[in-house]
Amino acid sequence: MLTGQMMTTPLTVTAVMRHAERVFPTTEIVSITAAGRHRYCLREAFARVRRLANVLQEFGLQPGARIATLAWNDHRHFEAYFAISCSGYVCHTVNPRLFPAQIEYILNHAEDEVLLVDAAFVPLVESLAAQLKSVRHFIVLAEEGAAFPPTRLPWLRYETLLAGAPSSFTFPQLHEEAACALAYTSGTTGDPKGVLYSHRSTVLHSFAICMPAAFGLSSHEVVLTAVPMFHVNAWSLPYAATLTGCKQVLPGSKMGDAAMLADLIHSEGVTLAAGVPTVWSSLLTHLRNTKMSVGRLDRIIVGGAACSSALAEGFEREFNVTVRHAWGMTEMSPLGTVNSAPRHADLKQKLKQGQPIFGVELKIVDSAGRELPWNGVSSGFLKVRGPWVCREYFRQPKSLAHDTSGWFETGDIATIDPQGCMQIVDRSKDIIKSGGEWISSIDLENAACAYPDVREAAVIGVPHAKWDERPVLYVVAHHGVMIAPHSLRECLSQRVASWWLPDAIIQVDSLPHTATGKLDKKALRAFHRASLQSETAVPQDK
C-alpha cells in the first residue's frame, strides 16, 4: 500500500473547543436556569470550562474516569460536556426521568466517581446515596449562595469551586479513539446498556449532522436544543453548533413548556430547533391557541419517534416552518437518517424517516438474514454500520451490539425506497416509546405479575396523539377472579415510574401465544385495534 502523506491530527472534542474559541469567541449561549435567563459568549464559556478542568484535576482521577451528570440543558451542563471530555475523562449523562433503581444501576455499572447534579435532583441523589458504590465527589449545579434543603451528603458547590480555580489549563493531548462520553439506553431488553462514544466518533458524527441535507448548521443559525442533554448528547448539537459557531439556546428544564419555547424562539431569533414529536405537538397547539407567529424559525428537526402527518402539516402549512424528520438511536450517536424533502413536499414522502447521512450504511434483511431490495415495498429488519455506530456495549462484552458480520441490529422494521429513503413500519424490539422515553414492556409485565391475582400479563404500545405511544396492559387472572384495576395500578406504582403506568388495564380470559409458546404481541395488537373498532369494545380503565 502506498500510504497517504497527510497529517494525522486527532479528531477530538478539544479540537472543536479550540476552533470555536478562536473563530467564534463572541457567539452567544443563552440558557434558562432556576435563577432566570443566563447569557454569555463562547470565550466566557471556555474560560469556565478551564476552571472546571482545574477542579476535576484536583480530584486525582485516572484518564477515562467516568463523571456523571444529572442535569437539564443549560450553560453549566455545556461546560461539563467540554471540561470532562477535553480533560480525558468520560462525560456520562444520566437520564433523571428513569426510575431511581435504574439510575442506581447505571451509576454503579459505569463506576462514576464524580456526580454533577442540578439542584432539583439533589433529593433524588440523596435517596440513592447509600447504594452508590463508586461516587466520591458530589457537586451541585446551582447559583452561588442558592439555598437548598439540608442534606446528608457533603455537597460541593459548583460556582464556589469554579470561583476558586484558575481560568488557565493545559488540556492533555488525547488519542482520537479515547472515550469521551457515555450514555445508557433503556431501549433494549434487560438492564440498560452503556454506549461509549469516542472523540473520533463524536467529531465525525458532529461534522455529519452539520451537512446541508442533515441539520444544515452554520454560524448564521440560532439553534434551540429542545432535546435533553441527557439524551444521546442532545443529538450532538452542543458539539456541532459549537464547531459551526451557531448561537445556542438551551431551555433548561423547560423543554415541555410550550409557552417558554415560543418565547425563546421569538426573543432569541431561533432559526432551527430540534426535539421529539411530543415537544412539537404542544408547541403547535400553543401557537394555534395564542395565534403567535414563529419569528425567524425556519425548520424543526423531529426525531426520537415518528413524525405524524398532523405535525408535519401543521408546521409546514400553517406556519411555513420546514419539518425535517430524523431517525437514529443511542447506539448511533444518534443520527442515522434525515428526510430533507423541501417544505410542502408530498406528505407521504415527507413522513418517511429519510435517507442515510454519509457515514451510515443501511440494509434490510428478512428473517433468514437475506438482504431485501430497496423498492419501497419489501420490509425487513433494519441493520446499520458506520464510524459512529456502537461496536459493543460498555462493560458487557457478551452482549455484542452487532451481528456476526459486523452490522448493528436496530430492532426496527423498515422499507427503503429506490432513492434510499427509509421508512420505519414496525418494531421488532418489545419496548414502548412515550414522549421520547422508553417504557419496558417486559419490566411492566413482570411488575404486573407480582400482583397476586395476575396469572399472565402482556403490555402493548398503542398510538397516542400527545405522547406518540402509551402502554396498555392486558391481564389474565387466576381462575375466575375479577381484578380491581385501581388495586393493580396501586401495586404497579410501587415498582415503576408514574409515567410508565398503563393508560388502560384490560382483563381477558386468555392471551394469544405463538407456536413456541411466546406471547404473540402482533396478534394482541391486532386484537386491541379490532376491539377498539368494534361496538362491543372491551371497557377500558382510564
Ligand code: AMP
Ligand atoms: P433511542 O436509542 O432512545 O434514541 O431510541 C431509538 C429508537 O427510537 C429507534 O430504534 C426507533 O425505534 C425509535 N425512533 C427514533 N427515531 C424515530 C423516528 N423518527 N421514527 C420512528 N421511530 C424512531
